[in-house]
Amino acid sequence: MAEFFDLLRTRRSIRDFEDKEVPLDLVLKIIRESCLAPSAQNGQPWRFIIVNNKEWIKRLSDESKKNLLAYLRENPDAPIKKYEAVLRDKHFNVFYNAPCLVYFVGSKKIRTLQVDCALAACYFMFSTAERGLGTCWVGLGMNIEDPEVLEHIGMPMDYRIVAPVILGYPKNIPKPPERTEPKILKIVS
Amino acid sequence: MAEFFDLLRTRRSIRDFEDKEVPLDLVLKIIRESCLAPSAQNGQPWRFIIVNNKEWIKRLSDESKKNLLAYLRENPDAPIKKYEAVLRDKHFNVFYNAPCLVYFVGSKKIRTLQVDCALAACYFMFSTAERGLGTCWVGLGMNIEDPEVLEHIGMPMDYRIVAPVILGYPKNIPKPPERTEPKILKIVS
Numbered sequence: 001m002a003e004f005f006d007l008l009r010t011r012r013s014i015r016d017f018e019d020k021e022v023p024l025d026l027v028l029k030i031i032r033e034s035c036l037a038p039s040a041q042n043g044q045p046w047r048f049i050i051v052n053n054k055e056w057i058k059r060l061s062d063e064s065k066k067n068l069l070a071y072l073r074e075n076p077d078a079p080i081k082k083y084e085a086v087l088r089d090k091h092f093n094v095f096y097n098a099p100c101l102v103y104f105v106g107s108k109k110i111r112t113l114q115v116d117c118a119l120a121a122c123y124f125m126f127s128t129a130e131r132g133l134g135t136c137w138v139g140l141g142m143n144i145e146d147p148e149v150l151e152h153i154g155m156p157m158d159y160r161i162v163a164p165v166i167l168g169y170p171k172n173i174p175k176p177p178e179r180t181e182p183k184i185l186k187i188v189s
Numbered sequence: 190m191a192e193f194f195d196l197l198r199t200r201r202s203i204r205d206f207e208d209k210e211v212p213l214d215l216v217l218k219i220i221r222e223s224c225l226a227p228s229a230q231n232g233q234p235w236r237f238i239i240v241n242n243k244e245w246i247k248r249l250s251d252e253s254k255k256n257l258l259a260y261l262r263e264n265p266d267a268p269i270k271k272y273e274a275v276l277r278d279k280h281f282n283v284f285y286n287a288p289c290l291v292y293f294v295g296s297k298k299i300r301t302l303q304v305d306c307a308l309a310a311c312y313f314m315f316s317t318a319e320r321g322l323g324t325c326w327v328g329l330g331m332n333i334e335d336p337e338v339l340e341h342i343g344m345p346m347d348y349r350i351v352a353p354v355i356l357g358y359p360k361n362i363p364k365p366p367e368r369t370e371p372k373i374l375k376i377v378s
Contacts, residue, residue: 003192003193004192004193004196004315004316004319005222005316005319007193008222008225008312008315008316009225011225013227024376024378028371028373031371031373032371033194033197034371035368035369035371036197036198036200036365036368037311038202038314038326040326040328041268041328042366042367044368044369046372047372047373047374048371048372048373048374049373049374049375049376049377050373050375050376050377051377052376052377052378053377053378056377079230079300105374111268112328114303114304114307115303115304115306115307115351115352117304118303118304118307118308118311119307119310119311121308122226122307122308122311122312123197123311125227126193126197126315127193127194127197130193130194137227137229139229139230139301152377153374153375153377154374154375154377155374155375156374162304163304176225177231178231179224179225179233180224180233182217182220182221182223182224182237183235183236183237184217184220184236184237184238184239185236185237185238185294185342185343185344185345186238186239186342186343187213187238187239187241188238188239188240188241188242188245188341188342188343189213189241189242
């Protein structure tokens with residue numbers, strides 16, 4: 001029984017990758033496993049966009065940074081403020097130069113889209129870790145608005161990005177961040 | 190390497206439980222493991238309410254059914270329409286008479302609350318399954334509005350329920366529902 005619990009305890013978000021491509025077949029296999037996640041009314045609303053081109057990943061990073069900075073100008077007190085310096089840094093890639101990016105997306109009409117896609121992304125991250133690869137859910141990478149960019153990546157206009165997940169071979173596996181004690185509001189016995 | 194992939198493929202949503210309590214210590218242990226999930230900016234915004242009292246679980250089921258039926262009267266074409274008959278059935282318990290219910294909740298102010306809690310719930314469901322117990326994320330069980338009920342379960346007014354997850358010892362493990370082929374919108378190479 002140890003194996004799964006090892007995975008549970010050791011899976012880390014990875015932000016430092018070897019310069020080595022992830023075979024497309026492997027990405028497709030992991031996506032297929034992600035689709036085993038449960039979904040509301042078995043709706044399986046998740047759709048996928050795979051970007052395994054470093055130039056395009058950089059372009060998506062630049063697009064997201066541009067929109068986040070515009071948002072910050074309108075909302076100077078937003079929590080994202082703490083990222084302002086890195087967002088202004090031209091050399092900072094929100095996707096940490098990962099060789100592959102998978103967007104978990106779906107129709108805006110689906111009320112449960114966020115949680116359904118999050119469950120699929122969780123399956124994806126476990127399955128990837130079990131194979132020795134690393135992932136990171138990059139919240140800063142979802143602000144894609146330019147219609148030309150959206151069209152190029154095959155994103156329908158009535159869809160939204162829920163989870164941008166990067167993957168690759170980890171160069172460096174960080175220590176786990178601190179966890180606070182679970183906060184149980186009440187036990188109704 | 191087989192073990193995790195077995196779990197990935199065989200974990201099912203369980204809606205039929207033995208009449209056997211889940212030890213509170215075990216629930217607390219699994220909640221602690223759920224907190225190993227990643228969260229946006231390591232915010233760990235998840236909070237937990239444990240209900241291991243069957244009368245209260247029934248009361249929460251009744252409260253949720255009442256509010257869903259009220260919603261249906263206002264929105265007669267809502268997708269939830271297909272559940273109208275069971276929601277009107279006084280004997281139907283949305284929590285399937287499970288011995289234990291855990292609400293994953295958190296502050297409405299947290300923009301990433303839904304996906305953060307969904308990831309913790311995913312960890313919870315895997316960890317529970319690995320121990321031979323069963324879970325089901327019960328979307329029909331989150332419509333709790335009565336202030337007295339909310340107060341009794343320790344739910345702050347500025348919080349929201351993201352995931353009601355039942356758990357118990359499975360009496361019957363169903364076959365997996367059909368999965369559609371993964372829908373890849375585009376591969377940007």
